[in-house]
Amino acid sequence: MQVPTKLYPKNCLLTVMDRYSATVRNMEQMVMIPSLLRDVPLNGQEQQAQDGAPDLYKYFTMLKAIRVDVDHGLLPRQEWWSKVAGGRAHESDHEAAETEDEEERILGKLDLEAQFHLHFSSLHHILTNLTLKAEEVTRKYQEIMGQAM
Numbered sequence: 001m002q003v004p005t006k007l008y009p010k011n012c013l014l015t016v017m018d019r020y021s022a023t024v025r026n027m028e029q030m031v032m033i034p035s036l037l038r039d040v041p042l043n044g045q046e047q048q049a050q051d052g053a054p055d056l057y058k059y060f061t062m063l064k065a066i067r068v069d070v071d072h073g074l075l076p077r078q079e080w081w082s083k084v085a086g087g088r089a090h091e092s093d094h095e096a097a098e099t100e101d102e103e104e105r106i107l108g109k110l111d112l113e114a115q116f117h118l119h120f121s122s123l124h125h126i127l128t129n130l131t132l133k134a135e136e137v138t139r140k141y142q143e144i145m146g147q148a149m
Helices: 013-030 056-072 077-084 091-110 112-148
Strands: none
Touching: 013 056, 013 112, 056 112
């Protein structure tokens, strides 16, 4: 698999995002029967996934959902909140969110540069790890298909 990247520096966040999107697109193209990923653990053990432990199918769907956000940007806050809350956002939850927003604004004025570097490095690290997970899901699927033939 070749992952096309634009002409950004190697550790640029845009490069990491492009690499993640390309790897997940490759995973989606390779995995023709996602249901084969159910109950297959990610960690390489041949035993069935334990109850509550994420299987390859859960990783597959999570990686696809995150790719949509990476490619298309964030949802507006209200849409995101209704998606997370399942459309059942309560007034008390909304009031708590407003209080947290006020605290974030106060803290945000203190040291924006430090916060930026913290979140930037965290995002870089998370996207790199998710890219590795997508590659592993693709590799495991290919192994499953090789065994099925």
